[in-house]
Amino acid sequence: MGLMELIDRVEEDSRTLTVVDRQTSDVVQGMLDDLFDEQPVTIVEEGSDGAVPSDTVVVSRTDGTTFSSSLESLQNAILFVNSDTYISGARDLDAVDTPEAILGLADTVFTVEGYPDTRKQKFLLIELSRYIEARAWEHGVGEIHSSFQYLSRLRDERGTQEVYRSLGETGVDVNIYGIADAPVPGDIDATSYTDAPVEELRRAWFVVYVHPTDPTESAALVCHQLPGEDGRLGPWKGFWTFDPDRIADVQAYVTGGFQ
Template identity: 30%
Template sequence: MSLIEIISGVEAREATLTVFDPDPSVAESLAEHFADRNLRVVAEDPTEGPTGYAVLARDGEFVTATAIDDLLPDRADDGDDTAGAVADAEGAAGEGEAAAPRRVGQPILDHLDETLFTSYSRADMVAASREIEDRAWRVGDGELHAGFQTLDVLSGESNTYDRLGEKERLDVHAYAAAEGDAPNTEQYEVHIGRTAEIRETWFVAYDGGGFDGAKCVLLAEEREPGRFYGFWSYDPDTVDRVIDYLTDRYWESEHPGEGDATV
């Protein structure tokens, strides 16, 4: 296994949303909305039977079904009276209940733990990394693992990671290829990798500090100069897989000053 293979594995776990609706624009709208998700949207011609609903499946197995009007609230607001078979089964809400704002695609998003992205810039990667770093800071416990390709890049993040490393119960580990000078710090552990994948990937993974609901990971490969392709995930198994790989593969790596090099 490698970090690149983990990315490929997530890409391969694509879910399928089958749309049963006579209007072909519905599937097109949903495909556009879910473009950054690991999801393929297909339109099924409903020649007979109920319409106005969609079915989510993964690896050929049923996950959930929902009414189109629940996926596209604007469609229902425009006066479409078709609630679909799924909405009929769910029943109407009580008259005294306040209607909560509906997010487009929410019934499906609840079942999608992973988001794919293409052509992220370095600025995009930094912004995405900050979200995970902030979560680790707020929880203040557990392990945070981050790889910024080279020591030069890591040195530019040194102030941020010194601050994170000051959290007493948060163990911070940084990974980099031996290009540039290592940051002079005692606040976090620096692991210098000897593999090309450390130079070619960018990642930030937080183990949740004992809470599965707080686990998250960002992992991407630089497939073009300055452009990153990968995913972020809140799936505990995916987070554990990345962290287990890093600890098994790189915790025996040389430390700054030991003459390591990337091969």
């Protein structure tokens, strides 16, 4: 079993994202439309009956559950940020505030382009990876398993290095995975695993946090980079989840296949 099999097990249910009584500019709505372009998320706009404030984003799932956030919170978390927010460490772990509407898109499979694509779709996955890291840091117990494709990212991205240095200072058991193109910085207290097949390591992106006593506090992001044209790496396909059984399956695959 590989990461793609775990991803393919997720049912392809669509979600509806409703913007209620939008007062912000058409530019913001265009950014939101672009964020979910060609994804299994339907964007609609509707007026307000007074029960829901203006500029509210509501995510509806097929099981009838809904998750809502202000449109401003989506702007601050994703639409108006750039990669420097994560690379430079401009936002501390205690400042991570992922909107509930985004968390409500759990168990939805996204296929997003990375660099050099200029759209912000990949930021959905980056934001969730940081959210899971912040959750692990906040609890300070349990274990986290994170893949970086190349371990040099821990040196090249100051923000990422700071996150994992902070995690290593807690009681969390930190496990990192990637191609050993550089040593892990000495200030990061973690166990590194580099012996999995190179092709698997360079295509794997996961952040899996397992709480030791409360499975409802566990979370996982699981992505695989698809083949691109002319042998190049293509888009990322993956999902995030808070489902304990699904997280247990991911943890079992990671510890069995990468360690």
